[in-house]
Amino acid sequence: MCGIIGVIDRGRKEMDGTQIRRALAQMNERGSGEGAGYAVYGCYPEYRDCYALHVFFDNIHENKKEVDDLLEQWGRIVHEGQIPTYDQPNLRKIHAPWRYFFKPDRSLMSWSPSPEDDIVTHLVMRINTDHRGALVISSGKNMGVFKASGWPEEVADFYRIQDYRGYLWLGHNRYPTNTPGWWGGAHPFNLLGWSVVHNGEITSYGTNQRFIRSYGYHCTMFTDTEVVAYLIDLLVRKHGLPEKMAVRALAPPFWDEIDAMGERERKLNTAIRLTYGPALMNGPFAIVVANPTMMMGFTDRIKLRPLVAGECGDRLYISSEEAAIRRMEPGVERTWMPRAGEPVIGRVNG
Amino acid sequence: MTIGSTPPRYRVSIDRDQCMLCERCVEECPYGVFRRNGERMSVNSRQCTACHRCIAMCPRDAINLEEQPVDYRSHPVWTRKVREAIYNQARTGRIILAGMGNAGDYPVIFDRLVLDACQVTNPAIDPLREPMELRTYLGKKPSRLEIRNGGGDDVELVTELTPNLQLETPLMIAHMSYGAISLNAQLSLARAAAATGTFMGTGEGGLHQAIYPYQDRMIVQVASGRFGVDINYLERGAAIEIKIGQGAKPGIGGHLPGEKVCEDVSCTRMIPVGSDAISPAPHHDIYSIEDLKQLVRSLKEATEWKKPVFVKIAAVHNSAAIAAGIARSSADAVVVDGFRGGTGAAPRVFRDHVGIPIEAAIASVDEKLRQQGIRNQVSLVASGGIRESADVAKAIALGADAVYIGTAALVAMGCRVCGTCYRGLCPWGIATQREDLTARLDPDVESEHVANLIQAWTLELSELMGAAGINSIESLRGNRDRLRGYLLDEGILRVLDVKPVGA
Ligand code: SF4
Numbered sequence: 001m002c003g004i005i006g007v008i009d010r011g012r013k014e015m016d017g018t019q020i021r022r023a024l025a026q027m028n029e030r031g032s033g034e035g036a037g038y039a040v041y042g043c044y045p046e047y048r049d050c051y052a053l054h055v056f057f058d059n060i061h062e063n064k065k066e067v068d069d070l071l072e073q074w075g076r077i078v079h080e081g082q083i084p085t086y087d088q089p090n091l092r093k094i095h096a097p098w099r100y101f102f103k104p105d106r107s108l109m110s111w112s113p114s115p116e117d118d119i120v121t122h123l124v125m126r127i128n129t130d131h132r133g134a135l136v137i138s139s140g141k142n143m144g145v146f147k148a149s150g151w152p153e154e155v156a157d158f159y160r161i162q163d164y165r166g167y168l169w170l171g172h173n174r175y176p177t178n179t180p181g182w183w184g185g186a187h188p189f190n191l192l193g194w195s196v197v198h199n200g201e202i203t204s205y206g207t208n209q210r211f212i213r214s215y216g217y218h219c220t221m222f223t224d225t226e227v228v229a230y231l232i233d234l235l236v237r238k239h240g241l242p243e244k245m246a247v248r249a250l251a252p253p254f255w256d257e258i259d260a261m262g263e264r265e266r267k268l269n270t271a272i273r274l275t276y277g278p279a280l281m282n283g284p285f286a287i288v289v290a291n292p293t294m295m296m297g298f299t300d301r302i303k304l305r306p307l308v309a310g311e312c313g314d315r316l317y318i319s320s321e322e323a324a325i326r327r328m329e330p331g332v333e334r335t336w337m338p339r340a341g342e343p344v345i346g347r348v349n350g
Numbered sequence: 351m352t353i354g355s356t357p358p359r360y361r362v363s364i365d366r367d368q369c370m371l372c373e374r375c376v377e378e379c380p381y382g383v384f385r386r387n388g389e390r391m392s393v394n395s396r397q398c399t400a401c402h403r404c405i406a407m408c409p410r411d412a413i414n415l416e417e418q419p420v421d422y423r424s425h426p427v428w429t430r431k432v433r434e435a436i437y438n439q440a441r442t443g444r445i446i447l448a449g450m451g452n453a454g455d456y457p458v459i460f461d462r463l464v465l466d467a468c469q470v471t472n473p474a475i476d477p478l479r480e481p482m483e484l485r486t487y488l489g490k491k492p493s494r495l496e497i498r499n500g501g502g503d504d505v506e507l508v509t510e511l512t513p514n515l516q517l518e519t520p521l522m523i524a525h526m527s528y529g530a531i532s533l534n535a536q537l538s539l540a541r542a543a544a545a546t547g548t549f550m551g552t553g554e555g556g557l558h559q560a561i562y563p564y565q566d567r568m569i570v571q572v573a574s575g576r577f578g579v580d581i582n583y584l585e586r587g588a589a590i591e592i593k594i595g596q597g598a599k600p601g602i603g604g605h606l607p608g609e610k611v612c613e614d615v616s617c618t619r620m621i622p623v624g625s626d627a628i629s630p631a632p633h634h635d636i637y638s639i640e641d642l643k644q645l646v647r648s649l650k651e652a653t654e655w656k657k658p659v660f661v662k663i664a665a666v667h668n669s670a671a672i673a674a675g676i677a678r679s680s681a682d683a684v685v686v687d688g689f690r691g692g693t694g695a696a697p698r699v700f701r702d703h704v705g706i707p708i709e710a711a712i713a714s715v716d717e718k719l720r721q722q723g724i725r726n727q728v729s730l731v732a733s734g735g736i737r738e739s740a741d742v743a744k745a746i747a748l749g750a751d752a753v754y755i756g757t758a759a760l761v762a763m764g765c766r767v768c769g770t771c772y773r774g775l776c777p778w779g780i781a782t783q784r785e786d787l788t789a790r791l792d793p794d795v796e797s798e799h800v801a802n803l804i805q806a807w808t809l810e811l812s813e814l815m816g817a818a819g820i821n822s823i824e825s826l827r828g829n830r831d832r833l834r835g836y837l838l839d840e841g842i843l844r845v846l847d848v849k850p851v852g853a
Pocket residue numbers: 362378379380381382383397398399400401402403404405415777
């Protein structure tokens with residue numbers, strides 16, 4: 001089942017984590033107390049030029065040195081430290097969360113058009129596929145993912161999420177069927193600037209995963225959500241598609257609809273389906289993805305999972321439930337249900 | 351040793367209480383099994399091929415047929431098959447010919463793969479209520495799109511797409527030439543392809559005028575004999591297929607005996623009446639992958655880059671690397687023909703012992719193309735041994751874009767898989783050119799039967815997809831997660847990249 005929520009302030013006005021914690025707890029009926037998480041953008045202004053790597057170590061003494069060495073081989077660790085946590089009675093701390101602020105050495109991948117991003121992607125894939133007691137859970141600039149096994153309130157209190165401030169937040173309340181109890185399996189999933197929260201199950205996972213693998217992305221989290229982050233990274237960052245067109249590839253119109261379009265539209269949509277057929281995501285899902293400049297929500301082609309959007313001033317809300325939006329912003333001015341496959345996009349101004 | 355020393359393969363018997371001496375069987379059996387003998391029918395079982403024509407036509411259900419009525423002393427190593435082959439070769443000193451597909455005792459991998467269905471966490475989709483998309487495009491696809499973004503809804507497609515074949519169902523009818531099969535049979539298949547929105551192959555036999563009305567549904571074949579190939583032929587087809595090899599007989603050519611080359615066949619093949627049509631093993635202008643690349647280009651140039659060009663190879667040990675080479679040429683699709691593929695006639699030793707099964711070939715070709723990052727740029731067609739809709743679903747889940755069906759389409763027209771196509775006396779009017787026999791096959795009726803089969807499989811395929819929570823064929827393609835192997839060994843599971851049941 002799972003409950004998802006996201007909020008963006010287009011004027012980049014910051015919000016602390018109090019409201020989203022409450023909104024997520026509003027949807028406890030959709031969770032099982034075995035996983036929750038938050039992504040926040042704008043939380044590390046003092047290191048805005050560094051990649052903030054959030055890492056789960058199984059054991060700091062045993063597993064950390066290898067990651068340190070690898071990072072130093074590819075760049076410079078500007079700052080690092082434990083992510084502060086506060087013991088909760090019902091939450092067993094099975095990982096030690098750590099953060100690095102990292103600057104990759106561009107010259108080491110100078111042939112690439114985006115050397116820094118490619119180095120960090122490479123490192124994330126490398127560390128996560130090695131299975132050596134370290135898991136990178138977020139890797140963007142000036143943002144971070146905080147997640148664990150537990151109810152949303154417990155996870156929030158464990159990290160004191162209310163102490164972080166940002167202009168864009170995502171939250172996820174999990175009802176796991178795949179990897180219960182595993183912190184890595186909780187959402188949001190992240191790669192570079194992209195974070196994803198997802199409610200549903202992707203029946204085309206095998207196809208998507210094999211497609212993305214031939215572009216060097218390796219799915220390591222044993223769940224279907226990470227493939228969404230990689231697909232979007234490929235389509236938007238590497239192939240340069242406008243976000244709306246990327247969603248068109250992931251949840252395209254039916255052929256009947258395409259056949260009925262005008263010449264220009266039809267050509268475009270046919271080309272997208274032909275070229276990106278293996279990226280099409282099937283099965284029931286509602287997804288909210290974000291990067292530092294925008295947040296976007298969309299569902300599968302026949303809307304088998306709920307998704308509601310709401311607006312209040314500069315803020316756009318997207319969630320599984322209207323109640324959660326109202327919990328965050330009782331004065332919400334407008335709410336609506338986006339159509340199947342139709343993205344709702346909010347961008348920061350300027 | 352006399353001919354009579356091997357026992358007959360079949361015993362035909364007539365129930366005299368039922369028989370009303372109508373002599374229908376005498377008319378129907380082209381092999382001369384029946385004869386009227388005074389007030390009773392006499393039977394020469396030795397001539398029988400088990401084609402079932404007499405049984406299907408007898409108005410009184412009076413005819414019975416038994417296989418292997420005479421036992422040999424059983425022996426696990428010296429089977430009936432090997433003993434009889436030796437008798438045959440001792441007598442003739444020749445290569446043994448056989449029809450239809452591989453009859454070796456190999457497990458069918460398809461039968462050891464099971465499909466997935468949804469329960470609770472993801473809902474199944476009901477194809478009766480929700481759209482189910484099976485439309486498939488075969489041809490080259492770009493590796494990425496370039497879209498110019500003018501802001502807002504103003505986006506413009508910059509990439510030009512190359513022509514693709516648009517199939518309404520991922521099933522096509524395989525190449526069977528006029529010559530190998532009758533014109534009525536080919537006509538029925540062509541009409542069925544047109545009616546179901548798919549395509550069929552011409553085989554290496556040229557394109558008969560009677561098929562011209564369906565030419566936009568035909569994939570014209572260019573094989574090593576180049577029979578029937580001219581610019582008119584190439585331009586008429588919807589696509590062109592270069593045949594390098596065939597699953598039933600990898601590595602060897604083809605041979606249409608002169609007796610089958612009647613006036614009409616001679617015209618479409620462009621060879622003299624009564625001459626043997628021999629297709630050599632290799633194309634005499636293809637001795638390397640570069641040569642193939644040039645042929646693909648020449649065909650493309652000749653047809654002004656308007657037609658997709660397919661390349662068909664037999665499934666052999668190294669198919670994956672060969673397919674990767676083909677994908678690098680301008681070819682639009684690679685067709686892989688597994689060792690169960692049917693044929694009119696092939697040396698038995700090839701039919702039963704050379705090549706690999708289509709399941710393994712598709713899996714390894716798909717994987718190799720993915721490793722090289724070129725899978726989605728070229729289409730992959732599986733052929734050879736597809737017997738039912740579940741096989742289609744499994745072939746697609748293993749990585750195929752579409753499949754070719756050959757034998758199944760013939761069976762829909764009455765073929766009983768008797769395996770005697772090479773005699774040219776097919777009692778069902780399929781693998782024959784004898785007029786009285788071809789007249790038995792009515793294209794109006796049989797085209798409908800074939801179309802029904804394609805439609806039925808298409809419906810079953812949509813049900814299978816719906817149950818798996820998938821509403822578009824793209825999401826089944828290469829989705830090996832939705833397959834599990836049942837009693838397959840670890841080695842095969844690794845090649846297929848499929849988990850065992852329960853995992
Ligand atoms: S060859 Fe066919 S028609 Fe003739 S007897 Fe045998 S089954 Fe009947």
